[in-house]
Amino acid sequence: MxxxxxxxxxxxxxxxxxxxxxxxxxxxxxxxxxxxxxxxxxxxxxxxxxxxxxxxxxxxxxxxxxxxxxxxxxxxxxTEKIERMRRTAFELIMSDHLIDCKNCPKRKDCELIRTASSLKMTLQPKNLRSLVRDLSIDDSHPLFAYDPRKCVKCGKCVLTCQGLGKSLLNFAYRGFEMVVTTFDHLPLASSGCESCLECVKVCPTGALYLKETGGRRDG
Ligand code: SF4
Ligand code: SF4
Ligand code: FES
The missing domain is CATH 3.10.20.740 (Ubiquitin-like (UB roll))
Structure with missing residues (x-):
């Protein structure tokens, strides 16, 4: 070993x-x-x-x-250098994230909150302005919803859906425009989703959430 x-x-x-x-x-x-x-x-x-x-x-x-x-x-x-680079990486992630913990279904189990705490940072970036895009919530599925403004593009939902042989979720566009979406941007309810909910389980943020856990429907 x-x-x-x-x-x-x-x-x-x-x-x-x-x-x-x-x-x-x-x-x-x-x-x-x-x-x-x-x-x-x-x-x-x-x-x-x-x-x-x-x-x-x-x-x-x-x-x-x-x-x-x-x-x-x-x-x-x-090391100091590593901690500095991690803080910059986290600020970049958070500059494109809708911070609305009070209304977020993940507020009690959020990987971003844990990460901010381990880096001794606030969720709100101090050196970058907010670049959150005006994207709509997909509320079409009866069991879960997707709020792209809370997606940190970690790819876990995409890999999980692929790993199950379904590949219904994928990334579209590149760079800052990148989003997780379905084939042809179909609403989740029309995407062929079989409701296994594995993507919701692996999502580290409030981007994919069960409707029964709340979350705003103002998208
Ligand atoms: S995912 Fe939700 S709980 Fe976590 S930082 Fe974002 S808004 Fe707050
Ligand atoms: S798992 Fe959640 S945060 Fe990660 S890419 Fe998918 S929707 Fe975005
Ligand atoms: S790059 Fe290693 S955990 Fe994200």
């Missing part, structure tokens, strides 16, 4: 395991929003899991969710 050293602490890892999962299993917290242990290919979009690794006497920055463990590798997960 390979071992690695994170912030001076030696921990064990499974062969081929990514740094992130080895760290979390050993009780070392590394922020992460888009990683899914079950996914073959990490999405690598949020950049919150950045760490430094020592390679040939130099330090390189990698995402812990995509970098496999190597025997005796040295990882630095909480």
């Amino acid at each position: 390979p071992s690695l050293i994170i912030d001076g602490k030696e921990i064990a890892a499974e062969p081929g395991e990514k740094i992130l999962w080895a760290a979390l299993r050993s009780g070392i917290h590394i922020p992460h929003l888009c990683a899914m242990e079950s996914a073959d290919l990490p999405f690598g979009g949020c950049r919150l899991c950045l760490v430094e690794v020592e390679v040939g006497g130099r330090r390189e920055m990698v995402t812990a969710c995509s970098e496999p463990v190597r025997e005796k590798m040295k990882v630095y997960a909480h």
Whole structure:
């Protein structure tokens, strides 16, 4: 079983395991929003899991969710530089997120709130203005709804739907315009959705939510 050293602490890892999962299993917290242990290919979009690794006497920055463990590798997960970059990544994510916790169905179990707390930040970006787009809630499905203004483009719903062999959800457009949507932008109720609700379970924010848990219908 390979071992690695994170912030001076030696921990064990499974062969081929990514740094992130080895760290979390050993009780070392590394922020992460888009990683899914079950996914073959990490999405690598949020950049919150950045760490430094020592390679040939130099330090390189990698995402812990995509970098496999190597025997005796040295990882630095909480340097000043890393913390600064994570804070910038989180501000970018939050600049395109509708912060409305009071009315949000995820307010008691929100990954963004946990991440802000672990980074010792507020949800509201301090250095970036809000770029939340004027997008409408899809309220068409009887059981769940989708509020794209709360989507952080983590890709978990897309990967989960694909993993179940359905692929009804996908990303459309690129860059700032990117959204999660259905084929041909059909309403969820007409998309062929089989109501397994697995996408709702993996969504880390209030973007996909069960209607019975509340949430505004003002989109
Ligand atoms: S997802 Fe909901 S609870 Fe979480 S930060 Fe956004 S508005 Fe607040
Ligand atoms: S809807 Fe939720 S799970 Fe899907 S990409 Fe957006 S935040 Fe991630
Ligand atoms: S958790 Fe690694 S890039 Fe998002």
